[in-house]
Amino acid sequence: MDKLSDQAEHPYVGLWVTADHRVRHELLPNGRYVEARGGRENAYLGRYEVTGNHIEYWDDTGFTADGDFRDGVLYHGGMVLTRQ
Numbered sequence: 001m002d003k004l005s006d007q008a009e010h011p012y013v014g015l016w017v018t019a020d021h022r023v024r025h026e027l028l029p030n031g032r033y034v035e036a037r038g039g040r041e042n043a044y045l046g047r048y049e050v051t052g053n054h055i056e057y058w059d060d061t062g063f064t065a066d067g068d069f070r071d072g073v074l075y076h077g078g079m080v081l082t083r084q
Contacts, residue, residue: 012050016074016081023079033057 035044067076
C-alpha cells in the first residue's frame with residue numbers, strides 16, 4: 001500500500017477542485033484530508049490512502065468514499081476535480 005503519510009512529496013498531495021470551485025479536497029502530506037463545500041471550509045475531515053491511482057477516504061464521522069486519478073483528474077463521487 002502507498003500510504004501518503006510516509007510520502008510527503010507524493011504527486012497527489014495538494015488541492016483538488018471542481019470546475020466551479022464549489023468542492024475542494026485538500027490532500028495533506030500526513031495522510032489527512034479536508035473537504036470544503038461551498039462556504040463550509042471544513043465540511044468533511046478524515047484520512048485517506050492511495051494505492052496506485054485509487055484513493056480511499058475515511059471521514060472522521062465514519063463515512064467512507066473512494067475515487068480514481070486518471071490523466072491528472074480526480075474522479076470522486078460523480079465529481080470531476082483537477083489539481084489547483
